[in-house]
Amino acid sequence: MAIIDVFNGDADGICALTQIRNAQPADSVLVTGVKRDIQLLDKIDPQAGDKITVLDISLDKNRQGLIKALDAGAEVFYSDHHFAGDIPQSDRLTAIINTAPDVCTSILVNKHLNGQFVEWAITGAFGDNLKNSAQALAKPLNLSEQQLSSLENLGIYINYNGYGSNLEDLHFTPEDLYRQVSPFVSPFDFINEGRESFEKLENGYQSDMASAANLQAEFSNASVAAYILPDAPWARRVSGVYSNDLANGTPGRAHAVLTVKANGNYLISVRAPLENKVGADELCRSFATGGGRAAAAGVNDLPADQLSEFIRRFSEFYG
Template sequence: MHFDVFNGDADGIIALVQLRLAQPKQSQLITGVKRDISLLKQVRAQEAKSVTVLDISLEKNSDALKRLLANRVEVLYVDHHRAGDIPQDDKLNAIINTDANTCTSLLVNELLQGKYVNWAIAAAFGDNMKAAAQTLAQQVGLSKTQQQLLEALGVYINYNGYGRDLDDLHFHPAELFTRLVKYTDPLELIADSNSVFATLQSAYRQDMAKAGSAEVLFDGPSCKVVLLADEAWARRVSGVFGNELANACPDKAHAVLTLNADLSYTVSVRAPLNNKQGADNVCVQFPTGGGRAAAAGINHLPQEKLEAFIGAVSQYYLT
């Protein structure tokens, strides 16, 4: 059996869309909400002949990967997050690039030699890599209108991945993948009035309208920290709202905190767009923290650690 294991955000889903358009394959889909990244352990090594892993940190899935390789399972691993030590094994094809200006879908686009480049552009926009997306879009001759449409689609797919659990999402990421992979070009999907585009657009606009009331916890020279309520809409916008804040003020780091039921916080951090590094270094200082240089997060930040977190973000980007 083949398993496709992928992050439930725009980058993870669209990376798989590109691969399965190019290489159709019957597979068992394993995914979850964006922050559910310890996914590889769900693959039962004795049942797997091959596994594709997309957009989840190798560092966070190292033990599960080693078990698969020990069982001689073939693994294609494509990612741009912290990797740690990459096993040297003839069964592992690891395409890992942690550069802050790339993402998994762009790596897959290179692997496929640009065969489904419009999908890669949508994913890059969704992962808030606007400069990389625009550069690629210009290279392939997309108009400004087409770029804007792909950006909207990428943002909406990314927005759908955020939530405490799957019940918060509008579409299960596996279902969203199956709906998207029907289209060889995302512009065709956008033009289809029966596609998920209109549904996600309406939901996104309603939720983001509420985000304007976010409480500002801290606003200093190097970072801004805002708080959202313990509500489903707030959990859904936590990532895309952070991207919006980062785009509006590219010299500052931004953190969006969402209150959890146990009064801890879920944290989404964006490095300054003009200094896309260090978000992962800040977040890994706290238990349940991780991510990549430009964007990272903490799943459960205790209230008593809030002041220390704000201090860590502020100090890091002052230096």
């Protein structure tokens, strides 16, 4: 029997698992990857009696792996906020799935654990650009503005670290970063005691965002704007948080950030307008490698010859 933790390599996945393993310590096998590496259940060989925790990856994209695990006799705890489709029925599956645009996996896990490690849930929500939800969770704690800002920054930095086309693009592998933050009951303890790692994330984030500061939109109107980033490690790292910054800066507009890949195709991050957080997943799923959630979604590999078609459909969808 093995204990296996399968989790998205972004802030939400890392903060959700940190809560669970603070509540239920276990020496588990970790299965994760870069932010867009989401078909993670395909990477395991489940056996009868295994206890598998799956966090912050679409059930719809992992359906075959989930059914394989259940058929093998494994017990699965699955929590997520992305499009799921039909959820398999099994007495060995516990599924906590909510696709509402103001919810993330860290928030769902926080509720499941009755708020035991709510500061990590706040950090994960900030990382997923759910500022209002994070602030609502934080309100009963009476945190100072400086403390709240520290949690927001940490969430953003952990989330930023997950973006890249491969692990070599990242400052820390998601597994390594999880191992660094997860021993701490509170994110404030990590910020204080893991200062060197925190500052590495902070310096990398600030440097990469400075590189993106002068980008001009490839296409824009009152409803949408699309930006193209070059094929470079800093651009791949910054694509998600840059998308969030654009969304926060113009909340009435939808944004798409397209990063040129080595094969000439595009990796795309889409943010629905913050004032109308719907449809990003629907738009992106209409392309072969697309998926995500209503407020934030993406396409992993848009062929170069479909660029104009994507921009047309993006503009029409939110127009």
